[in-house]
Amino acid sequence: MSIRHGLLALLEHGPRYGSRLRTEFEARTGGTWPLNIGQVYTTLGRLERDGLVVQDGEDEAGRVLYALTQAGRAELGAWFARPVERAGGPPRDELAIKLVLAVGAPDVDVRKVVEAQRRHVTDALHEYVRQRALALVRAPEHPDEMARLLVLEQLVCHTEAEIRWLEHCEARLLRRGKKTSAP
Incomplete structure (x- = not known):
């Protein structure tokens, strides 16, 4: 920023x-x-x-x-x-680091890590959606309210993307579990 x-x-x-x-x-x-x-x-x-x-x-x-x-x-x-640069690779993401390290860690149920994060992110999503609805009721034509609305919509989109990624991780982990448990 x-x-x-x-x-x-x-x-x-x-x-x-x-x-x-x-x-x-x-x-x-x-x-x-x-x-x-x-x-x-x-x-x-x-x-x-x-x-x-x-x-x-x-x-x-x-x-x-x-x-x-x-x-x-x-x-x-x-x-x-000028556009915002995306150089330097992806930003460090604590959640991604946590999950990749949990995959190889003994005594860690990665699916539980994913489930806990999904519950947390879903709660955040509900709050962002609630705030967005309130912003829409206020005067969205006012520059400050429009700015707030745009920020909230970005948060909603990022949070929805994180939930989709967590669902993808869970599906991959389930497939992995089936492959390793088969004789």
Whole structure:
């Protein structure tokens, strides 16, 4: 996730102070990716160093406002235009690592590992679907609600894919069990 570009995108709407950027970022991402306020200010410092933002005075409460520069707008436009790279191979997935190590581990019933994970993921799926239904009832035409809805739909899709993968693993394990138990 690019906090750098996320902050640039929020600054496109006008000058903002750090804690407001944090609040808006979390609102736009449906609270899925909370930010540490120190992370926000560290990133703002780097953006300023790189000439992508400038300090633009203070608000009535004395908080420093940051604004996009032309270079910041150009960087933001370039970021929106390029696809997200999938380089470097697949991300490390603790579940995949757990399952492949469980397959060869003595005294581990891999099917029970799969079943426990599927129950956990199914519960998460139900919660995401519930939250999505609530988001649809709210004003989905509002940019913050649309953003939240998109994040929830991504979570639903990823969770459904994990459930399908777990079902595939279970089927493969069952086939393997039948082959090893036959005379």
